[in-house]
Amino acid sequence: MPDVLHLIWQPDVTDDFVQPGHFFLWMETVQPAKPRKPGRHPRQRYAKSLLIWLNEILDRSFAPGFCAAQSLYLPSAEGGPLPSPELLSETELPEQSEWAAWKVDCFRLPSAPIQTINELHYRLLVQGGDVRPGQDFLFWYFFTQSLRSLLLKDQYVPAMRCRRSKDGSAYAFHPGWEFLSDAYDRLLVEAAECMPPAAAPGYEAASILRHCAEVMLHQAIGRAQLTQAALKKLQFSFLPEACVAPRRAPWLAATDPTVAEQWTKWRRRVAGSGGTRSFQLALQVHEPAAEAPEHWPLEFLAWSRRDPSLRIPLAEYWSLPDREREPLGREFGPTFETDLLTDLGQMARIYPALWDALDTARPTGMVLSLEEAFAFLTETSWILEDAGFRVIVPAWWTPQGRRRAKLRMRSSPAGKKASAAAKRADLSLDELLEFRYELTLGGETVAPEEWARLVEAKTPLVQFRGQWVVLDKDRMAEMLAFWKKEGEAGENLDVQAMLHRTADEDDVFEIDPTDALAAMLDKLRDHSRLKPIDDPPGLRAQLRDYQKRGVAWLAFLESLKLSGCLADDMGLGKTIQVIARLLHERSQAGRPAPTLLVAPTSVLGNWRKEIERFAPQLQTLVHHGAERCKNPQAFAAAALDQDVVIVSYALALRDSALLSAVRWHRLVLDEAQNIKNPEAKQTKAILKLDAGSRLALTGTPVENRLLDLWSIFNFLNPGYLGRQAAFRKHYETPIQRDHDPARSAQLRRLVEPFILRRVKTDPAIIKDLPDKVENKQYCNLSREQASLYEAVVRDVEKQLEASEGIQRQGLMLSTLMRLKQICNHPAQFLQDDSPFDPQRSHKLERLTDMLGDVLAEGESALVFTQFTEIGERLERHLKTHLDCQTYYLHGGTSRQRREQMIARFQDPQTPPAVFVLSLKAGGVGITLTRANHVFHFDRWWNPAVEDQASDRAFRIGQTRNVFVHKFLTLGTLEERIDQMIEDKKRMAGAIVGSDESWLAQLDNDAFKKLIALNRTTILDD
Incomplete structure (x- = not known):
């Protein structure tokens, strides 16, 4: 069983605007060690060993000072900390536990923890070996990488905390930054719901998550090294330069409260420009008129949120008489004109060129030069959209409408390009892969001379055949050089090379859509085009x-x-x-x-x-x-x-x-x-x-x-x-x-x-599957199983002739049970606490592999066995080898624990899980429709009983197809009894007895044939 890597977040206690905090790593080992001092965690890697492991896996040289003992609150029972869920099975959970403090050697993550956590997760995935991430580590990985995406989108603004002296004569403020987006609010809610308690022991989830996010943001801003000049450029001149390093800044004294008031008003405007208003401010870029190709109009519009079809240019709005403007005012809100000017001011803070358009009380738009229009489309438009404004661009600028420069590949067998033979629909594969190239722009063929003139244009925006296009001149020059080298002579490729050429939709190569080669590619990339x-x-x-x-x-x-x-x-x-x-x-x-x-x-x-x-x-x-x-x-x-x-x-x-x-x-x-x-x-x-x-x-x-x-x-x-x-x-x-x-x-x-x-x-x-799909999984005996099986058969054959009546039936039934135990796993039959390894049982190996596939698909499963003694070992084995949540229900399970396990398994908010059940305890009376796979590890030789167990998943409330897998070992009584049942079902639809006693009614010869081992089925690699 691998060791478990844990990650926790702990804040420091200071009087700063944002209290500092740190991530701490620690590792929980499988085998308890003797603590060096009382109160030390008995299953931890101590500092030296932990540091060596981290230096190896991250390929760095961390100083010993990063490791120190921390006091962690962890679930505890009977005077010691409980193992983490990764090391503890459901059956081992104590009835009662409490939180207690334990000293643990931890590694404090250095600066830039988001990147370090990401790299560590990647390294664990690639070369983790005998170490796996715990639930707390995986949670913080998810949370920090989500924060990373918000940082990359710049979804944060300056913030400030203010306080007044007791007599009201003086103020102090502490500058900082804060996230401001709906995505951030949703992240906090979603993360709080799934945060494991061990991720930040002793703290309330929502508050500790917000604290962690603020610290990560301030660290990122501090590393960005913003200056006062940068703040002025962003129109945040009322904020002090201390904003750039809020964690190092003290509370700053101020006798003038206007700084705080300015920030409060600004913050309210930013927050208020979101989705609460009934309109959204929009900018629309128009193409220039033919007589003035250098003048690109940028028009202001109001866009109704309630009725997206209603959008009105501000030039049109201001030109309306007052009586006609009133209905629009009611549609856009009673404070529409005030809000409009506020939003235009906020937009100008992001795009300062707009300040000139706001010199009038009734702004309508502005005119951009060709260079300004190109800069606006490439840089400013997406920044404004991220800030909540709408930007409407010409259709030819959108990804769908943009006319791209391409090298078109056309099948043209050598020596036939001028002949009708080149247009045959039945060209061979080798002929299809003989290419010629054409230069195209927006799907239109362009002569090399015209292409060269476009490359020499002085601006990236040009009119081509009546439409505006965006040119990447360096790339087009490379394409022209390639065409001069390969275009006329042609080129031979194999299918793999051709797929490489066309793998990237934005790359330079495309296939002529009318070419037979295009149909072949379509079938390769769209399997639905193949005829069944x-x-x-x-x-x-x-x-x-x-x-x-x-x-x-x-x-x-x-x-x-x-x-x-x-x-x-x-x-x-x-x-x-x-x-x-x-x-x-x-x-x-x-x-x-x-x-x-x-x-x-x-x-x-x-x-x-x-x-x-x-x-x-x-x-x-x-x-x-x-x-x-x-x-x-x-x-x-x-x-x-x-x-x-x-x-x-x-x-x-x-x-x-x-x-x-x-x-x-x-x-x-x-x-x-x-x-x-x-x-x-x-x-x-x-x-x-x-x-x-x-x-x-x-x-x-x-x-x-x-x-x-x-x-x-x-x-x-x-x-x-x-x-x-x-x-x-x-x-x-x-x-x-x-x-x-x-x-x-x-x-x-x-x-x-x-x-x-x-x-x-x-x-x-x-729609193509039946509601319940049944299949049988045939497994071979291992050499060890075959040896045990044959020994039992030889012993029974000697005793059988000397037995009769009840004694004979008892011998036969006990033999069936012993042979089924051997077919399951040698350890079950020997009862010697020997390793429960898949190498000793192909049935266990197959079950483990199939359940791995089930869990990988995000689905849950039930595993039935009639033997209580193997159920616990199955559950422990599956939890360890598949790193999943497992449950085990048997006859000795208390009613309270039974109900808890069923409720947790059925909860759709919990991860996919495996529920191991003894056939008698779990075969009736419960609903487990979270599972859509049912495994019968060993067979109860009565179809009705097996179906009843399978129906724990296949019943009212099940919305998916259910797959039932029945395991059989080849060459043994399991294969022969299954065949006998199938023969009876085919012949008369007969129902065999409710247990296995019907097998004891066979005569001695028939019973010997039933249990005999077919040695040809034994696998010995």
Whole structure:
């Protein structure tokens, strides 16, 4: 279990306008240590160890002075501090706890804590290792990064606190700054609702959040080094220069109260110019008249908030007679004219050029020069809009209407550009990728000579063919040089290079929309344009519409010699889409070379069973176990007789030389996040396998960090996302650390042609799914489980012949229970407190992986087991390995605790969670519709009882499709009993008994066959 990094905020107590405060880091360890002194926290990393860790992860050299013991109030019980929620399961919570002070070694974050917290969060994500962030750290990360966005938008104003002497003869004031925006107010409310108590122990959430925000703002302003000259330029001359460093400024004496009065009036005007008025002041930029191209009118308008269709130019308003102006005055408010002049004054403080327009009592607007108009459009307009004013710009200035300079790519096979053959609709892929280039502006072709004249223009705003356009002359000059080099000779690219060229919508390259290549690109970027296939011949199932489209997408990518990632949500049928693709290509081109499928050990049996179920005509070889073929020639010969060869990730590394001896038609990776580490030997071995096409299956292409995505793409289309170091520099760091939206959009456009992602919440998917989707998860026994299972079977076979009557039935029922325990996990059967590791049970491994996918999708789940002794270990394991909220309900749970857990689980404001329930205690009488996934870890051999448990989620109040997953171990009694139940249901719809006693009615031979182990299903990697 990893250690937990905590972050708290503590204010200092001073008489300043804003009391200083600091962020403190401390680390909670798993194993308690003997405290050095009484009152010290027993599970903490002490100062020296904490400082070493921070220096390593942040690659800095912090001085020891940053570490010191702090007194923290923490939940406590029985004379000691409670472990944090990350280290404590729901079942371990004491009935009562109290807050008590404990000495903890903390690291005080230096200046610029917002950036440090952001970097530390990024480093934990990338290289956290045995340390994970606590709830308090994650909360402060969210809050400080939200403040960062407000700072970047300049949503703050000067502030002042004033106080008068007792006799009223003197004043003192303390200058500062404050946030002023609706977004800030909403942030405080939202953050207060979700703030964990440990984030600032002992303080009320709303006040401590406001205090933290003010300190962060004052630190940012102090680092900006504003001067009195800057304040005067902003029309804040009535404020002293002490505003630039309010934390260092004392209370300043003043005999003249006008400073405070000026600020109060100004503050009231700023706050009052928001949404309380019935009108909004607007500025509209007009194009110049033809006879005066240098004169750009800037017009003042009043815009009704109640009726957005009502907007009136002030020139028109002032020209109206008084009697006609009165109705408009009532619409815009009784103090409209006064408020209007106030707002114009406030606008002039931001854009001082407007002061000249306010020399008259009835201002209507002003005229800008060409250079002033360009400066207003590029710089001033967005500042005014952020301040709450409306700015109306010409349509050609908007992102949608702007005419952009582009290099248009047109398919033009060499030697055919002048012939009709170049216009064929059936050009081959190689012909499509032979390009010619044209210079275009706003979609219109421009001759090189005319283009050169535009580049030589003296102003960035010019009239071109009757319309105003904005020119980036440096960029246009580069495009002209490129055209001179490549335009006439043409260029050959592959599909990946072409996608790179057109990845950024604002970049210089575009595809001719009438070209056949454009249709191909549209299909790559918009999967809905693909025509769904029909159910392929031989498929024993009916594909849903979205699955048919998924198979068509796989076929389309492979026709372009590209590889893709099928990233559908869990439960939407990635497996059956792959099987359908295998049958689909056989029906079109005959039997190809074999497909190699690499999957986690825990799902090898599931793949084999699904192929047998849906496409039994496909020849399948599961390559595993000690008896597997190890001779390269013999293996190659055997593989070529198969349609599908299935192998585990572990054997893909161990038998890499064997697998490399075959040229595979297709290489499929199930749960492709297993290659997320590009440096792992397993990943490198898989990359060396030779295959005509590649396919990745995963519900989580980005599990922890963007490098996961790079590693998967390095498998699919090597080199497409560049080298690892370049990807980290250009995408991972700007996106994950700096939250760069432009880089995010560019990366999304690069990868979207190769990822097909459908989620269960899509309307088209919801209507295509039944309300409850059931599927069985087949798992193999590990070698340890098989050994225990076989020993029990041998022992029972000896006792069975000597038993009869009640004794015989009791032996049979106890045997069923013991074998089911072994199928769950060896530790459950042995009862020896041995490690509850997924490596010892493929069933536990599969459950952990699937629940990870569920939580990653923001959904919750129920896990049922009939064994109380394993429920607690399941809950502890899931909480530790998935870092999620868990609950455990069993027969010994008190009524009060039961109701508390159900209420917390059902609360939509809480994070997604996993609820582990014993079948008898949780199978009836409760509603848990927050979950839409139900897992039966072990089976109760009665369909009615299992359905009753599943219906805890599938009942009135459930608004989503419910997915029920039933776990079975192959080659054991679980597989055979399930088959017996299915046979009975098919034959007569019979309902078996309410428990497992019906199995004890079998004769000895039938019972021996029932429990016998099929050794061919044992996996030994």
